[in-house]
Amino acid sequence: MGRGxxxxxxxxxxxxxxxxxxxxxxxxxxxxxxTEQLKTARVTASVRLKHEGEDYSKxxxxxxxxxxxxxxxxxxxxxxxxxxRYRTAMRCLLRDPGTPFQYRDTEGRAHPPQVTFQKKxxxxxxxxxxxxxxxxxRDFGPWRITEGNRxxxxxxxxxxxxEKAWWQEVTVDLGGRAARSVSPAPDTGSMHKLSWTTxxxxxKPPQVRVLLQPPAxxxxxxxxxxxxxxxxxxxxxxxFDVVIxxxxxxxxxxxxxxxxxxxxxxxEEHTVRNLLRMGWxxxxxxxxxxxxxxxxxxxxxxxxxxxxxxALCAFGRPGRVAVALVVASxxxxxAVVCRPEWFAxxxxxxxxxxxxxxxxxxxxxxxGMYAFxxxxxxxxxxxxxGVVASVTRLWRACDAPAPVSSRGRFxxxxxxxxxxxxxxxxxxxxxxxxxxxxxxxxxxxxxADEDYGLWHVAxxxxxxxxxxxxxxxxxxxxxxxxxxxxxLAIVAVLRARHRAAAEPAVxxxxxxxxxxxxxxxxxxxxxxxxxxxxPLPLPPLLALWLAMTALLAFGARRxxxxxxxxxxxxxxxxxxxxxxxxxxxxxxxxxxxHAQLRRVEQGQQDGQRxxxxxxxxxxxxxxxxxxxxxxxHTWVRLPHSAGPVELALAWGPRTTWWGNACRAAYFATLAxxxxxxxLLWAEHVRGxxxxxxxxxxxxFVDTVxxxxxxxxxxxxxGFTLGALWRVLPGRRGPVRAFWLSLVYAAPVFVHWIGxxxxxxxxxxxALNVSLTLLVLTVTGVAMDIDTFRREGHYxxxxxxxxxxxxxxxxxxxxxxxxVAQVVALVTIWQQLKGAEPMVLIERDPREGVGGGGxxxxx
Numbered sequence: 001m002g003r004g005x006x007x008x009x010x011x012x013x014x015x016x017x018x019x020x021x022x023x024x025x026x027x028x029x030x031x032x033x034x035t036e037q038l039k040t041a042r043v044t045a046s047v048r049l050k051h052e053g054e055d056y057s058k059x060x061x062x063x064x065x066x067x068x069x070x071x072x073x074x075x076x077x078x079x080x081x082x083x084x085r086y087r088t089a090m091r092c093l094l095r096d097p098g099t100p101f102q103y104r105d106t107e108g109r110a111h112p113p114q115v116t117f118q119k120k121x122x123x124x125x126x127x128x129x130x131x132x133x134x135x136x137x138r139d140f141g142p143w144r145i146t147e148g149n150r151x152x153x154x155x156x157x158x159x160x161x162x163e164k165a166w167w168q169e170v171t172v173d174l175g176g177r178a179a180r181s182v183s184p185a186p187d188t189g190s191m192h193k194l195s196w197t198t199x200x201x202x203x204k205p206p207q208v209r210v211l212l213q214p215p216a217x218x219x220x221x222x223x224x225x226x227x228x229x230x231x232x233x234x235x236x237x238x239x240f241d242v243v244i245x246x247x248x249x250x251x252x253x254x255x256x257x258x259x260x261x262x263x264x265x266x267x268e269e270h271t272v273r274n275l276l277r278m279g280w281x282x283x284x285x286x287x288x289x290x291x292x293x294x295x296x297x298x299x300x301x302x303x304x305x306x307x308x309x310x311a312l313c314a315f316g317r318p319g320r321v322a323v324a325l326v327v328a329s330x331x332x333x334x335a336v337v338c339r340p341e342w343f344a345x346x347x348x349x350x351x352x353x354x355x356x357x358x359x360x361x362x363x364x365x366x367x368g369m370y371a372f373x374x375x376x377x378x379x380x381x382x383x384x385x386g387v388v389a390s391v392t393r394l395w396r397a398c399d400a401p402a403p404v405s406s407r408g409r410f411x412x413x414x415x416x417x418x419x420x421x422x423x424x425x426x427x428x429x430x431x432x433x434x435x436x437x438x439x440x441x442x443x444x445x446x447x448a449d450e451d452y453g454l455w456h457v458a459x460x461x462x463x464x465x466x467x468x469x470x471x472x473x474x475x476x477x478x479x480x481x482x483x484x485x486x487x488l489a490i491v492a493v494l495r496a497r498h499r500a501a502a503e504p505a506v507x508x509x510x511x512x513x514x515x516x517x518x519x520x521x522x523x524x525x526x527x528x529x530x531x532x533x534x535p536l537p538l539p540p541l542l543a544l545w546l547a548m549t550a551l552l553a554f555g556a557r558r559x560x561x562x563x564x565x566x567x568x569x570x571x572x573x574x575x576x577x578x579x580x581x582x583x584x585x586x587x588x589x590x591x592x593x594h595a596q597l598r599r600v601e602q603g604q605q606d607g608q609r610x611x612x613x614x615x616x617x618x619x620x621x622x623x624x625x626x627x628x629x630x631x632x633h634t635w636v637r638l639p640h641s642a643g644p645v646e647l648a649l650a651w652g653p654r655t656t657w658w659g660n661a662c663r664a665a666y667f668a669t670l671a672x673x674x675x676x677x678x679l680l681w682a683e684h685v686r687g688x689x690x691x692x693x694x695x696x697x698x699x700f701v702d703t704v705x706x707x708x709x710x711x712x713x714x715x716x717x718g719f720t721l722g723a724l725w726r727v728l729p730g731r732r733g734p735v736r737a738f739w740l741s742l743v744y745a746a747p748v749f750v751h752w753i754g755x756x757x758x759x760x761x762x763x764x765x766a767l768n769v770s771l772t773l774l775v776l777t778v779t780g781v782a783m784d785i786d787t788f789r790r791e792g793h794y795x796x797x798x799x800x801x802x803x804x805x806x807x808x809x810x811x812x813x814x815x816x817x818x819v820a821q822v823v824a825l826v827t828i829w830q831q832l833k834g835a836e837p838m839v840l841i842e843r844d845p846r847e848g849v850g851g852g853g854x855x856x857x858x
Contacts (some may be wrong), residue, residue: 001063005474020755033092034072034159040201042066045156049175049212053761055530056131057175057218059154063126065093065162077115084447091443092161093124094141094621100445101455106130106138109439110688117531132218150179150219154769156208167205174212181211217532219756224533233535234290240537242287244522248279248486251518255493258511260501267590271397271496275489278394281315289473298349298466299337302375304467306333308477309382316389322415328376329378336375345358349466353451353458369461373426376468383472387481388414398496414511414664422587426468431698433464436695447696461614477699480705481796485525487716494723498658507561507726509729517548523660523716524744526768528751531756539754540747547746551728551739558729560642561652583651586644646731652722653786660783661723667782668718668775669711672703676710682764717772718745718779725783733780734808739772759858774822 013130042324043065050058067074078090090113091097113126130140135147139157146153155169171193178191186194186205197207218771259268285308292301336343336427344366352358363369373612389408396407438458446452494515497504508516525544531539556562642650652660684690684703693699721728721740728736748765755762784806 013199014180019481025298026257032073032088033097033647035161035164037071037163038067038092038576039164040068041071041162041397043162043165043167043205043569044168044169044171045142046169046173047141047154048173049154051175051177051215051218052759054131054218055760056133059130059132059138059140059143059145061128061130063124063128063141064127065095065124067093067124068356069117069120069122071122077122077124078117081112081442083112084445087443089123091445092159094126094159095443096160098160101441101452102442102443102445103459103526104139105440106132106136107140107440108200127412133223134222147222148391149223151211151213152219154208154210154212156206157730158205162425163205164202165205166201166203167198169198170206170208171513172208172210174210177212177214179210179212182520183207183209216757217760221533229331231294232294233533236288236535237537238290240535240541243538243541244486245279245283247518248275248490251490251493252276252279252516254451254511255497258509260497260505260509265496265500267398267496268493268500271394271489271492274394275486276398277315278390278485278489281311282485284474285477286482288752289470289478292470293474296388298470301338301470302333302337302349302379305379305381305473306330308473309379309386312390313382313384314386316386316393318385318389319405319409321412322385322389322410325419326382326416329381329491333378333382341737343371345371346402351458351461353454357451357454360458363426363452364457364459369457370428372461372465373430376426376429376465376472377422378423379469383476384418384422385415387420387485390485391488395534397492425472425698425701428700429468430465432695432697432699433460436464439695459556460589462510464551464697471697475702476705480709484520484712487519487712490522491719494519494661498656499787504656508723513552513724516720517545517552519716520743521545524720526748526749526751526765528743530756531760536754540750542751543775544743544747547551547743551743552724555724555729555739559727560646561726563642571644583644583648586648586791589644641730647723649732649784649787650726651787652725653789657726661719662727662784663786664722664725664779665715665719667779667786668721669715671718671778671782672711674709675714675775679764679768681772682767703713714772714775717776721776721779722783733782733784734777735780737776737780738773739774739781743767744772747771755798790858 014284037376043063043413045064046062047244048060050060067077073092076083077086079086080284081087089099092104095102107130108129110127110129113124115125116125126139126141130138130145132138132145132147132152135149137147142157142159144155144157146155155173158167172195173193176192179194182194187197191194194206194210198205203621213219252275255272256264257267261268271287292304296304310330313323318326330785332814336345340347340349344363346363347370349372351360351363365378388410390412393408395840410466424757437456441456445454480655497512521541521544527537529535529540652663654660680703682695684706693703698701717740721737724740725736728739729737748769751765752762
């Protein structure tokens with residue numbers, strides 16, 4: 001009996017020992033990180049919060065791991081980032097190695113982890129950044145921020161493989177704010193900067209947990225980026241769109257109430273009707289897109305996007321070939337919407353790789369991704385045809401002999417270009433989506449099993465590709481076309497009124513002045529007004545409108561052509577176009593006499609001073625508008641500080657205000673080329689902005705569109721300057737440009753005040769305003785030179801002619817003015833070179849609903 005018991009106990013002990021050995025062997029086999037070899041690793045971690053001067057609270061994390069070269073995976077740290085051995089080694093040091101599918105869209109990295117090695121150690125330094133743009137938990141590096149409505153929690157989430165390593169120091173910089181609670185108590189530091197240290201290896205690392213209260217503006221901004229609060233962003237923009245629509249309707253009413261011909265010509269009525277339709281169409285598209293973003297599913301959103309594109313085509317009325325291609329594209333999209341299964345697309349356009357892997361496999365193998373990319377291309381094509389046809393129709397309306405003959409037909413070469421662009425945009429979007437995926441899932445185990453491929457395809461489609469149609473309208477229509485279309489429609493109205501006038505108008509009529517004010521608001525005014533996550537564009541817009549109104553009222557009293565010759569009689573009522581040649585001759589003679597008078601004063605020329613002064617006095621007068629009976633040759637002296645030169649410069653280089661407007665737009669377009677390059681660098685290329693283009697859906701095309709937008713904006717500003725040339729105060733072109741630049745700067749100044757109140761950065765607006773002033777100043781100088789262009793062959797250079805026109809004293813002031821602008825631009829440039837732009841981390845908040853979080857994928 002005893003021997004049996006002893007045998008049983010021996011067998012049980014042997015079995016247990018064997019099981020323990022097998023278990024230890026299995027754990028050793030499963031421990032890809034060789035955790036025991038990392039006990040001697042040395043780790044430091046830090047995080048720095050920054051609230052001041054940021055749109056959102058910013059957190060910069062840094063993790064430095066010093067591992068011995070004896071670690072089995074130390075050599076893998078030097079491999080290419082695309083290798084699985086490199087990803088495994090980095091996963092051990094930076095993340096949870098037990099999670100094969102790693103995905104973080106809340107972690108921004110300017111570059112991969114830096115690896116350096118010494119004789120016995122290898123050092124890995126990992127720098128990450130995140131912005132708290134919503135209330136989603138944010139994992140970045142070894143840190144996690146959990147956001148509440150008012151309080152946030154910052155925690156240190158140590159990688160499991162480094163749990164037993166020597167955490168030498170952990171530092172938390174709270175960005176100038178004290179914590180609400182700290183656990184455990186820090187070893188050193190201050191109220192705003194906390195530090196925990198471990199004296200020797202083997203000690204338990206600190207479980208750092210800090211409760212903090214961010215500034216109210218940053219907490220509000222994060223809350224407004226959260227579902228469903230982000231929908232209020234669209235509603236907050238709605239009053240702005242209503243104001244723009246009301247402004248366009250007021251222009252329509254003004255020009256209808258004050259036609260230049262009686263009865264109005266067909267061209268006038270046609271262009272006004274186009275403006276009315278374009279205003280309502282743009283407003284309807286904008287509101288429809290707001291509704292689409294709020295709560296419609298992807299199928300309904302796709303239908304809405306297609307219908308808005310077809311509405312633009314109906315307005316533009318393109319040619320037959322374009323119509324045939326639009327019908328074919330719309331038919332394909334309709335077929336996909338009605339029967340997605342025919343094209344290997346899932347119902348509702350959503351893939352679930354966990355619960356329905358066979359659907360994802362079917363989608364991948366049958367080319368469902370290609371079918372949907374073709375849908376995106378068709379949507380873009382319909383929209384582009386509608387836009388080009390609408391723009392063509394708006395401009396050709398002035399040339400149409402009858403209202404029914406104006407159509408948006410364009411050459412087949414343009415149609416071929418639209419086909420290529422429509423194919424390139426979705427393809428580029430897929431490429432950038434893949435780049436973004438690579439950046440967010442760079443530590444995933446990609447050779448684990450088929451699940452990775454299914455997860456990859458499903459996440460790529462759900463999080464990026466299926467959002468393309470709605471995002472296309474959001475980007476193109478809400479950022480660009482909403483003001484391109486109405487701006488061109490307004491220009492067409494002014495062009496039609498100019499052509500319909502029976503005789504050239506010296507000054508724009510009150511209706512045309514109101515139209516020009518609306519044009520400046522729509523085409524030129526900077527769109528600002530975003531504070532603590534809440535868009536408030538109306539106060540800056542009101543500031544611009546008041547500034548423009550005040551400038552025109554001031555110009556009606558102080559401009560050269562509005563000076564009084566006699567009580568109740570102004571200069572522009574006397575000077576007519578047939579007097580222009582005489583004015584230019586008088587201005588030239590006036591400059592010659594002044595030059596002779598200066599030489600007399602300097603003793604360089606003999607002459608009679610009295611004779612020169614007498615001739616100058618004769619030039620300082622105009623024929624009396626209503627001479628007394630019997631005195632037909634009565635003259636009236638020009639107002640003070642308004643001589644023949646000033647009168648000629650105030651008239652401008654062309655016979656009509658429309659001619660001056662077109663000429664100034666031409667000069668502004670030429671002058672805007674270098675400034676556009678500077679502003680493009682500041683807003684799209686500087687720092688990490690260019691790298692972000694490789695992961696943004698419309699990154700590169702947005703760069704091109706922004707460049708076009710800059711040129712259009714400055715050309716429109718030049719057009720306004722030329723149209724109001726005879727109304728603006730000032731005796732020289734740069735002075736007129738300065739006053740109009742102040743109007744442009746008014747909303748930016750209001751915006752700056754709002755940013756100061758909520759402690760947000762001013763961005764590149766100082767550079768934008770300075771470049772606008774420079775473009776308008778150069779345009780004003782060019783207009784003054786062009787006014788005396790007939791004298792150009794008498795002077796060796798344009799600069800010599802400019803010195804003669806301005807005289808030396810005035811010319812020196814203008815040169816000093818330009819030099820001051822260049823110095824200011826160089827200063828701003830240097831400041832921007834040292835500033836760090838915001839790093840792109842994640843997509844629009846509403847896109848995050850479809851999947852993808854800050855944590856690891858299941």
